[in-house]
Amino acid sequence: MTKIGYLGHPGSYSHQAAAQLRPDAEHVNLPSFDELVAACEAGDVDEAVLPLENSESGRIPDVHRLVVSMELFIVGEMLLDVSHCLVTCGPAVEAEIHSIFSHPQGFLQSSKFLKDRFPDAQRRTRSDTATAVREVVAGGDRHLAAIGSEFAAKHYGGTVLHRGISNREDNITRFVVVARETRFEDSDDMSSMIIQVSHKPGSLVQALAVFGQHGVNITKLETYMISERTELPTFYLDVGCGGQAEKLIAAMRDIEPHISYSKFLGSYRADSRRTGRNGFLKP
Numbered sequence: 001m002t003k004i005g006y007l008g009h010p011g012s013y014s015h016q017a018a019a020q021l022r023p024d025a026e027h028v029n030l031p032s033f034d035e036l037v038a039a040c041e042a043g044d045v046d047e048a049v050l051p052l053e054n055s056e057s058g059r060i061p062d063v064h065r066l067v068v069s070m071e072l073f074i075v076g077e078m079l080l081d082v083s084h085c086l087v088t089c090g091p092a093v094e095a096e097i098h099s100i101f102s103h104p105q106g107f108l109q110s111s112k113f114l115k116d117r118f119p120d121a122q123r124r125t126r127s128d129t130a131t132a133v134r135e136v137v138a139g140g141d142r143h144l145a146a147i148g149s150e151f152a153a154k155h156y157g158g159t160v161l162h163r164g165i166s167n168r169e170d171n172i173t174r175f176v177v178v179a180r181e182t183r184f185e186d187s188d189d190m191s192s193m194i195i196q197v198s199h200k201p202g203s204l205v206q207a208l209a210v211f212g213q214h215g216v217n218i219t220k221l222e223t224y225m226i227s228e229r230t231e232l233p234t235f236y237l238d239v240g241c242g243g244q245a246e247k248l249i250a251a252m253r254d255i256e257p258h259i260s261y262s263k264f265l266g267s268y269r270a271d272s273r274r275t276g277r278n279g280f281l282k283p
Contacts, residue, residue, distance in 0.1 A: 001026050004177075005036050005045035008128035011152035015130065017080050017175040018049045031127070033062045037070050040178060047179045048072070054082065055172045055279040056109045059222060067194070067265065068230060073182035074192050074266030079273045079280060082171045084110050086162040087133050087153045092142040094161065099124055101132035102147035110147050113165040121145075133158055170278045174271075184267050188242030189283040190219070192265035196232045197258065204233065207258040214251040216241055219281040232260050240283030243267030 002025040006014035009029060018027050028045050030036040040048040052067075053059045084106060088097070099122040100107075100114070106129045107114065114121070126132040129148035136146040137158040145161065153160050197203040211218055220238035224230045241248050243264065252262065274280040 003028050003045040005030050005048040009130040011130035011155035012128045016151045041071050047177050049175050051173050052176050053174045056168050072178040074176045075179045075183045076177035076268045077271050078175045079172045079271045082173050084147050084166045085150050085160045087146045087158040088161050089137045089140050090159050097145045098143050100145050101126050103129050106147040110165045112167045184244045187269045188267045190270040191243045191267045192238050194263040195259050196234045196261040210255040211251050214247045216251050
């Protein structure tokens with residue numbers, strides 16, 4: 001049976017994504033992104049699910065950092081609705097809740113609800129939303145609540161006090177599936193890569209112009225902070241065509257004089273829910 005790894009405890013949004021992407025696989029939880037990537041690189045799991053970015057809070061920094069050096073390829077993506085709920089261990093009185101548990105992203109993505117309804121409640125950070133829900137439900141204290149998914153509430157037997165508490169109704173996290181080998185399918189309509197350019201005026205413009213000359217549409221461009229792994233200006237790109245498209249092959253050939261380094265991250269089919277309205281452009 002295929003094994004697919006995900007971050008955190010059962011009931012996390014990553015677990016939900018893994019279950020929906022690979023319902024027939026064995027789902028293996030790991031405690032950190034570093035260990036998740038390492039497990040996939042070592043073959044302990046066949047694939048791993050990584051949350052790459054969120055429509056409300058942007059890129060997931062820990063994953064963004066790992067993408068530069070991981071020896072894995074993106075083979076699929078999924079846009080998952082992040083519909084946060086306020087979860088308690090049982091029926092509770094809202095005015096008596098004094099502490100709320102969640103992951104930092106959970107607090108950030110539900111900040112308007114918290115400001116309006118629980119301005120004085122203590123925020124207690126946990127490693128993921130599922131851990132927060134599990135701890136609150138197991139503790140049995142109705143003065144405590146957690147921000148997490150209905151998926152987690154059902155998994156741990158909690159009570160949903162409020163649904164849909166996210167700042168945005170279209171709060172979406174983009175998950176990618178990574179594996180040790182890249183895959184190419186005729187249906188692929190998106191590819192991802194890393195490029196580095198010289199630290200000279202016009203270097204990035206000249207490199208990006210090559211994509212336009214070959215009719216390759218760039219759907220995402222993000223910069224990396226300079227570090228020991230990115231000593232030159234480094235950028236993550238999504239482009240709107242599969243890895244075997246002739247126009248992308250020609251573009252990568254002609255871009256070579258304008259870049260110092262490139263890394264192909266994978267070719268895959270874009271999620272059909274992509275739209276400019278939710279922040280994820282179509283290919």
